[in-house]
Amino acid sequence: MDFSQLVKERYSVRGYKPDPIEDKKLQQVLEAARQAPTAANMQPFQLIVIHTEGRAADLRRIYDRDWFVSAPLVIVGCNIPSKAWIRDDKANYSVVDIAIVMDHLILQAAALGLGTCWIGAFNAQATRQILGLPEGVDPIVMTPLGYPDAPPRGTERKPLEQLVRYERW
Numbered sequence: 655m656d657f658s659q660l661v662k663e664r665y666s667v668r669g670y671k672p673d674p675i676e677d678k679k680l681q682q683v684l685e686a687a688r689q690a691p692t693a694a695n696m697q698p699f700q701l702i703v704i705h706t707e708g709r710a711a712d713l714r715r716i717y718d719r720d721w722f723v724s725a726p727l728v729i730v731g732c733n734i735p736s737k738a739w740i741r742d743d744k745a746n747y748s749v750v751d752i753a754i755v756m757d758h759l760i761l762q763a764a765a766l767g768l769g770t771c772w773i774g775a776f777n778a779q780a781t782r783q784i785l786g787l788p789e790g791v792d793p794i795v796m797t798p799l800g801y802p803d804a805p806p807r808g809t810e811r812k813p814l815e816q817l818v819r820y821e822r823w
C-alpha cells in the first residue's frame with residue numbers, strides 16, 4: 655500500500671478477532687520497530703511481547719478493557735532512560751525514541767492488515783509488577799496486536815493551517 659494511503663487508513667482498533675498472528679507477520683512488525691531511528695542510535699528500549707491467552711486477569715490489571723484482553727498479543731514498549739541520548743540541557747530523548755519505535759511497529763502492522771491501538775492510560779505500577787520490570791526500565795506505551803474486528807471511530811484532524819506555522823511562531 656502507498657505510504658500516504660497507509661497513514662490515512664491506520665486507525666485505533668478497539669475490537670479484535672481471536673485469530674492468532676502468524677509468526678512471520680509478528681517478526682515483520684518487530685523488525686520494523688528495530689529499524690526505527692533513535693537519538694544517536696542509542697536504541698534505549700525493550701519491547702515485551704505478551705501472548706494474552708490465559709492472562710486476562712493480569713492484563714485487566716494493566717488496562718481494563720474487553721478489547722485489550724481479547725487481542726492475541728499485546729506489545730509493551732519500555733524505555734531505558736539511562737541508556738538514552740541526553741541533550742546539553744539534560745533533556746532525555748528516550749520517550750521520543752520509544753514513540754518512533756512504536757510508530758514504526760504500528761504502521762508496519764497496519765500495512766499487514768493487523769490492528770493496533772496506542773495505549774498510554776495503563777496502570778504503570780501493575781505493569782511493572784506483572785512484567786517483572788527492573789529499576790530503570792519504564793513502560794511508556796503499549797498496543798494490542800491482532801486482526802481488527804471494530805470500525806474506526808471517525809476521528810478528525812485539525813486542518814494544516816491550525817497546526818503549521820512558517821518561519822516563526
Ligand SMILES: Cc1cc2nc3c(=O)[nH]c(=O)nc-3n(C[C@H](O)[C@H](O)[C@H](O)COP(=O)(O)O)c2cc1C
Nearest residue numbers: 664665666667771772773774775776795806807809
Ligand atoms: C501516546 C498515545 C496514547 C494513547 N492512549 C490511549 C489509551 O490509553 N486508550 C485508548 O483507547 N486510546 C489511546 N490512544 C489512541 C488515541 O485516542 C487515538 O490515536 C486518537 O484518538 C486518534 O484516533 P485514531 O488512532 O483512530 O486515528 C493513544 C494515542 C497515543 C498517540
